[in-house]
Amino acid sequence: MHEPSHLHGQFHLEGSTILITGASSGLGAEFAKQLSSFAKEIILVARRGDHLKALSEEIHKKNPEVIIHEKVIDLSVSDQREELARWIVEQKIPLNCLINNAGCGDFGDFASASWLRLHEILLLNIEAFTHLTHLLLPQLRCHAPSAIFNVGSLLGYFSTPHGAVYAASKAFVMNFSEALRIEEASHGVAVSCLASGQFYGSSKFQEKAIGSRAKLPWFVYPNESCFVMHEKEVVQAALKCLSHNCSCITPKFCVKLSGFLIRMLPSFLLGKILSKKW
Numbered sequence: 444m445h446e447p448s449h450l451h452g453q454f455h456l457e458g459s460t461i462l463i464t465g466a467s468s469g470l471g472a473e474f475a476k477q478l479s480s481f482a483k484e485i486i487l488v489a490r491r492g493d494h495l496k497a498l499s500e501e502i503h504k505k506n507p508e509v510i511i512h513e514k515v516i517d518l519s520v521s522d523q524r525e526e527l528a529r530w531i532v533e534q535k536i537p538l539n540c541l542i543n544n545a546g547c548g549d550f551g552d553f554a555s556a557s558w559l560r561l562h563e564i565l566l567l568n569i570e571a572f573t574h575l576t577h578l579l580l581p582q583l584r585c586h587a588p589s590a591i592f593n594v595g596s597l598l599g600y601f602s603t604p605h606g607a608v609y610a611a612s613k614a615f616v617m618n619f620s621e622a623l624r625i626e627e628a629s630h631g632v633a634v635s636c637l638a639s640g641q642f643y644g645s646s647k648f649q650e651k652a653i654g655s656r657a658k659l660p661w662f663v664y665p666n667e668s669c670f671v672m673h674e675k676e677v678v679q680a681a682l683k684c685l686s687h688n689c690s691c692i693t694p695k696f697c698v699k700l701s702g703f704l705i706r707m708l709p710s711f712l713l714g715k716i717l718s719k720k721w
Contacts, residue, residue, distance in 0.1 A: 454588040456481040465545030467494035473674040484510040518571040528578035538582045539589035548609035568612035587631025593620045597640045600705045636691045640698040
């Protein structure tokens with residue numbers, strides 16, 4: 444019999460040990476910078492070692508007391524994901540927070556897209572994300588109260604022409620998060636999800652996403668000042684969600700309203716609107 448969730452208490456950022464995937468740039472790097480003020484230990488995971496080193500040095504200048512681990516890993520490779528999980532156990536790291544930020548995406552016509560690129564999206568956004576969560580869940584349960592925070596997207600709420608695979612992968616992230624939240628409540632693992640709109644970021648994918656916004660219907664993208672945020676704002680909202688154990692956070696009122704309208708529309712009507720825009 445599992446212990447009731449209330450016996451585990453509530454997860455707190457202060458003094459936590461956090462693993463962040465996709466930490467070399469974008470939201471991942473911003474998560475690391477902001478969390479360094481609260482965390483005791485941070486594991487930075489990404490493929491680009493030089494970026495991780497630079498980020499680690501930047502964090503230590505601001506918060507020299509935080510312990511930083513730089514793990515250069517390609518999460519699309521199963522063996523490397525398993526190696527990371529083994530390392531955490533062997534080093535007896537008290538992991539109690541996982542931020543699943545790593546992901547990739549692209550926009551364009553499905554029929555003419557490169558299969559290698561589409562496969563990369565599916566591999567990283569779904570398989571690697573799910574596998575790593577499964578690998579690390581025993582550690583998170585062991586060190587409860589703990590938390591999992593998954594980076595989804597507003598696009599996960601609806602079918603997105605010319606972004607079909609990416610939007611579908613984010614729909615998986617968001618549905619998976621909701622289900623896992625219910626399953627893990629009795630184990631003291633709080634599962635939350637980010638469903639943000641577009642934001643200004645340091646990644647090339649975000650630049651391309653911003654460039655595609657004119658094709659979105661008005662209720663998804665009213666205007667730039669209302670809809671588009673900066674990475675710093677997105678992470679601030681995400682950390683607030685983590686602290687208050689929200690199931691899902693959609694930063695900014697305009698974006699929340701867009702998400703609500705999208706979910707209220709019948710699928711056939713939304714499909715007609717999107718087909719005209721695209």
